[in-house]
Amino acid sequence: MKVLVAIQDEKCVDVLGAYMRKYPWPTPVEFRVLHVIHPVRVNSYMSLLPAPLTDNIAAQRKKAGEAVAKQLAEQLRESFPGIPVDEQIVEGEAKSEIVDQLTDWNADLVLLGSHGKHGLMGSVSRTVVAHSPCSAIVVPVQAHDRKSSKEKIHIII
C-alpha cells in the first residue's frame, strides 16, 4: 500500500506522526512524505525584478521545506523500522501538486492535516480529497490564528 503523506506546516509534524502511529497499516506499506514549496510571488513594476533578490527567498523556503519533510520522515522511520519512507519536495501550488503526485506515484492513500498555514479553512485538504484519485485520511489540526502566523512577508524595494 502506497501512502502519500502531505505535510505543509512544521506544526503538523507531531500531529500527523502521532496519528500514523495509531493507525493499523496493512503490510506491505510504504510512505512518501511530500512537501510543496510555494513559489515566490513577485509583484513589481513591469515585472522587472532581478533574480538574485528572489533566489534568496526561494532558497530559504526550499531549506525550510526540506527540514519539515525530513522531520516527519525521520519520525516515521523511527516508528516504523523496516518500512520504506522517502521524502519528496516539489514547487508549486499545494492543491494541484499533491494531486499530481498522487497520480504520478500511483498512491493508494493520501494522508494530510485538515488545516495549514496557507489556505482558508482547510481549503487545501478539501480540494485534495475532492480531486484525489485514491482514498484520503484527513487528520484534524488546530487552525492557526492568522495573527500568530510566522510567515514572513518579504518587501523588496
Next chain:
Amino acid sequence: MKVLFAVDDSKFSDYAIETVGSRPWPVDTEFRILSVLELSRSEFDGSDTAVIGKLKADVESKAKVLETLHPSARIEVKVLQGRAKDAILSLAEEWGSDLIVVGSHGRRGLQKFLLGSVAESILVQSPCAVEVVRIKGA
C-alpha cells in the same frame, strides 16, 4: 480506537467496509455502523418503514462482514432518520469516535460531483479524523 462507519446501501459503502474493515485493527477496536434515512415527504405515508427495514438489514450484513474479519471486536449498528451529516457528526461527537469512515459517494453515485455531499460536509465539521474511501479508477 473507536471507528464509525457512515454507510448507505451503495457499493461505495460496501467497499469502505471491506477495505478499511480488513485493516489489522487491534482486538480492542470498537466499531459502529451508522446508516441514515434522510427525511422525505413519504414519512407521512408509512413507506419509510419498509426502507428502514432494508437499511437495518444492510447494516446487519455489514456488521457480519466486520465480525468475520474481527471476531472479538465490539460492533454496534444503528439506523437513524434525519439529515445524514448531522446524525453522523452528532454520533461521532457523542461517542467520541477517533475515525469516521465514509465513502466518497453514496446512492446517487458519481454522476455530478467529485465528492459526495455527505463526505464533503463531514470533512468540514468533523471532530475527529476522517477517512474518505474512494474506489480507485472508478
